[in-house]
Amino acid sequence: MNNNPYLPEMATVQEVITETGNIRTLRVTLDNKERMGQFDFRPGQVGQLSVFGTGESTFVINSPPTRKDYLQFSVMKAGEVTARIHQLNTGDQVGIRAPLGNGFDFEAMKGHDILFVGGGIGMAPLRTLLLYMIDNRADYGDITVIYGARSPKDMCYTYEFEEWRAGGVNLVLTVDAEFPGWKERVGFVPTVLSEVAPSPSNRIAITCGPPIMIKFVLFGLKELGFEDPQIITTLEKRMKCGIGICGRCNAGSKYVCLDGPVFSYDQIRAMGGEM
Numbered sequence: 001m002n003n004n005p006y007l008p009e010m011a012t013v014q015e016v017i018t019e020t021g022n023i024r025t026l027r028v029t030l031d032n033k034e035r036m037g038q039f040d041f042r043p044g045q046v047g048q049l050s051v052f053g054t055g056e057s058t059f060v061i062n063s064p065p066t067r068k069d070y071l072q073f074s075v076m077k078a079g080e081v082t083a084r085i086h087q088l089n090t091g092d093q094v095g096i097r098a099p100l101g102n103g104f105d106f107e108a109m110k111g112h113d114i115l116f117v118g119g120g121i122g123m124a125p126l127r128t129l130l131l132y133m134i135d136n137r138a139d140y141g142d143i144t145v146i147y148g149a150r151s152p153k154d155m156c157y158t159y160e161f162e163e164w165r166a167g168g169v170n171l172v173l174t175v176d177a178e179f180p181g182w183k184e185r186v187g188f189v190p191t192v193l194s195e196v197a198p199s200p201s202n203r204i205a206i207t208c209g210p211p212i213m214i215k216f217v218l219f220g221l222k223e224l225g226f227e228d229p230q231i232i233t234t235l236e237k238r239m240k241c242g243i244g245i246c247g248r249c250n251a252g253s254k255y256v257c258l259d260g261p262v263f264s265y266d267q268i269r270a271m272g273g274e275m
Contacts, residue, residue: 046236236256
């Protein structure tokens with residue numbers, strides 16, 4: 001970031017992708033080309049995206065650091081700022097304060113099998129780590145992705161699924177109920193997790209999605225024998241200012257924006273919270 005943590009850097013929207021009826025993806029580049037070329041971050045780190053005259057909000061950078069043509073943010077319409085972001089078009093300017101937070105410890109994951117469990121927009125933070133691992137495929141073992149949504153119309157990144165599979169990913173897709181033309185699995189994500197039953201041996205599980213999904217995914221992972229340190233999630237939705245000033249994202253003695261947003265389940269339990 002620049003020397004003033006409150007001052008956003010100017011960026012321009014290069015592409016807008018409609019993921020679902022209420023989720024849009026923005027691909028942006030920093031206007032300072034030298035800064036864009038030097039911009040570096042870790043999968044799981046976030047940025048504050050500003051719409052001038054409206055406000056700013058926190059979103060994970062869901063493009064990987066191995067692909068630096070643009071920075072990608074996926075935004076679900078949920079309030080004034082996100083509604084304004086959904087009105088942006090190619091060529092519009094925004095502000096970015098990034099990178100913020102810690103990120104996934106992908107070095108410690110080398111040599112391990114990896115399980116991603118995502119639901120809906122919760123695939124956004126998982127995508128950045130998944131693509132990083134695809135781009136460094138030899139460093140990781142089996143990669144399994146269980147991704148679900150209410151219906152096929154609620155799934156993000158559908159245009160990338162074949163790329164993921166071509167990158168050596170075992171992709172398991174599911175929707176909550178039968179849908180015309182749907183040929184993949186049908187069932188809630190926690191149920192499909194139990195059916196797939198991935199072994200916890202030498203495996204790290206990374207999950208993100210609606211709170212109720214995560215709650216039952218945790219039950220499922222524990223039943224399969226996963227230990228707390230093997231389970232990781234990201235809590236960027238709790239972040240506010242992003243730099244530890246406002247004090248609104250504290251969890252026990254920790255601040256999500258400074259100590260997270262990526263935490264293992266044993267860290268969260270030590271903070272006295274749940275995912």
